[in-house]
Amino acid sequence: MSVLNTPVTPLPEEVPTLLHIGGHWVEASGGARMPVEDPATGRLLCSVADASPADGRAALDAAVGAQRNWAATPARERSRILWRAYELMTADVERLARVMTAEMGKPLAEARGEVAYAAEFFQWFAEEAVRIGGDFGRTPDGGSRAMVLRQPVGPCLLVTPWNFPLAMGARKIAPALAAGCTVVLKPAPQTPLSSLLLGKLLTEAGLPAGVVNIVPTRGAAELVEPLLRSGDVRKLSFTGSTGVGRILLAQAADAVVRTSMELGGNAPFVVFADADLDVAVACAVQAKMRNMGEACTAANRFFVHTTVAEEFGRRLAEAMSALRMGPGLEPGTEVGPLVDAPSRATVAGLVEDAVVRGATVLCGGSAPSRPGYFYLPTVLTGVDPDSELVRYEIFGPVAAIQTFDDPDEVVRLANATTWGLAGYVFTQDVDRAMQVCEDLEVGMVGLNGGVVSNPATPFGGIKQSGLGREGGAQGIDEYLEYKLIAMPVRPAG
Structure with a gap:
């Protein structure tokens, strides 16, 4: 970094x-x-x-x-x-x-x-x-x-x-x-x-x-x-x-x-075994790191099929570690600061709670020693489903990865939240893609893409979103x- x-x-x-x-x-x-x-x-x-x-x-x-x-x-x-x-x-x-x-x-x-x-x-x-x-x-x-x-x-x-x-x-x-x-x-x-x-x-x-x-x-x-x-x-x-x-x-x-x-949002990002990982990783960076993760549509809970979870986590950590951090007005900056000190403290507390519960830090996991309210892009694996960053909106540059085996189970996990704004699904199986998009309890779905908002399309959520x-x-x-x-x-x- x-x-x-x-x-x-x-x-x-x-x-x-x-x-x-x-x-x-x-x-x-x-x-x-x-x-x-x-x-x-x-x-x-x-x-x-x-x-x-x-x-x-x-x-x-x-x-x-x-x-x-x-x-x-x-x-x-x-x-x-x-x-x-x-x-x-x-x-x-x-x-x-x-x-x-x-x-x-x-x-x-x-x-x-x-x-x-x-x-x-x-x-x-x-x-x-x-x-x-x-x-x-x-x-x-x-x-x-x-x-x-x-x-x-x-x-x-x-x-x-x-x-x-x-x-x-x-x-x-x-x-x-x-x-x-x-x-x-x-x-x-x-x-x-x-x-x-x-x-x-x-x-x-x-x-x-x-x-x-x-x-x-x-x-x-x-x-x-x-x-x-x-x-x-x-x-x-x-x-x-x-x-x-x-x-x-x-x-x-x-x-x-x-x-x-x-x-608020608590967007699931679901990666199936047949997903194009090049696309999924690139879109994960896009959906997670837009605005340093301070977006209601930001990917919050990453559900990755067990067979590709290790590779996906490694490649995501490499991509996020390579992002250039600095003041937003500096040419070449890709990651700016969080908006204020309380926001950074909240993100740090969520990561600390996940680590205490057994999560592994693949990259980041701390604030750099420098002026401003920066927090390093972070990828966590082995995240306990009861961790606070799974249950609450992170609003920061932290990707929390959990694994799954059963497609029906991952939909249940994705819907197990009071929020329902956005979700992201990555698979090359057309039938599965449409079924999961229909079953997700959200107002917007990014299918094999990391952007869901456009002025010409309706933006909004369901449930408490x-x-x-x-x-x-x-x-x-x-x-x-x-x-x-x-x-x-x-x-x-």
Whole structure:
């Protein structure tokens, strides 16, 4: 494992650090600010305005005030603004990527990929905005004509995580705007800069004042709860932990707020005896190490057939050991730091528990001696099924390998979790592939591939991994209500 040591590049001066409310950049009402840290060094990057509950209320008031006009804006005009946002993002990839890497730590190459992925949501939903249809026809008894309209649900509260700070905002904002909804965005406190910069680009794209409002804060609970209970928020979209999701669902119940939840994952990665190991290993690195493993779709539990387990583990350890670790802004970096000290401590604790229970470390297994919140890519074999890293989401660069012999048994093991977001299956037997994909209790399956997400396809899980879907033709439905207009048919003559 080679380690790079170049210090972080300063942020561009034009990155906003204020709240964005009603089309204006403003300080927090109490003047509070919060630090943004570079996880590659542990040093302060900058500070941003720390929104109070009063600021959250002001942002919602702005969204409510802009809702009627934005909903009435012709779909073609909304589409043009979304297209312009796509064009501005694709023209500004380098700045967006460098800001994201500085505040979050992911390698610059990955950050560039995330910018492209985020921009595609604006492109996709620019096209969907002009395709919001309805229905018309007679009821079966012939006595009524029925017209079905699809209308914007209303002001939306969007709460996004730190691990994909630009993509998660885009994946929620783009369909909301396409549907005719206004937005209050509450980004994660670790990574507010990407969201604020996105707000700046949306303004440049021609978005009217008050349509998108952005309020980073360290006091998420104090800001979000009164908004959900106010009756003015008509839609909540949240990406984050299952525990926080449960709390938000309870708070949303009082005003019967429509909700979308993209929560935790515990993805199984199943390798059968007939799998192409070249493909399986390459995809394992891809599915495990994207964003240093800090992804809800990350492969978490590796189930490998006994006959190929030793070779697979050896080859995976070689591949992960060869990845180049360093600050994300350093050219050639493939593995950046984890987002903060608590995250690294959690990963270290999960590995320690597995080793105590008998797991063997094939590579990694510790934090390197260097500044920042780095943890070495790690492969463990002989993992006890009762280990904490099997039962909980790792959110770090750790592959935990268990073995199996019986195909039916591995499906049972893969489904033995409260989560059901993503899964990965590797086999060259077509019948087995389809049967296992159908039997896995997840919302998305990567079949002989390590990527499951695309703006043109629905993203989401089942069980305690969430509610609703983002992306694809289904994504805009989350922001639309159906309205029936029933008209009696009058007798002729």
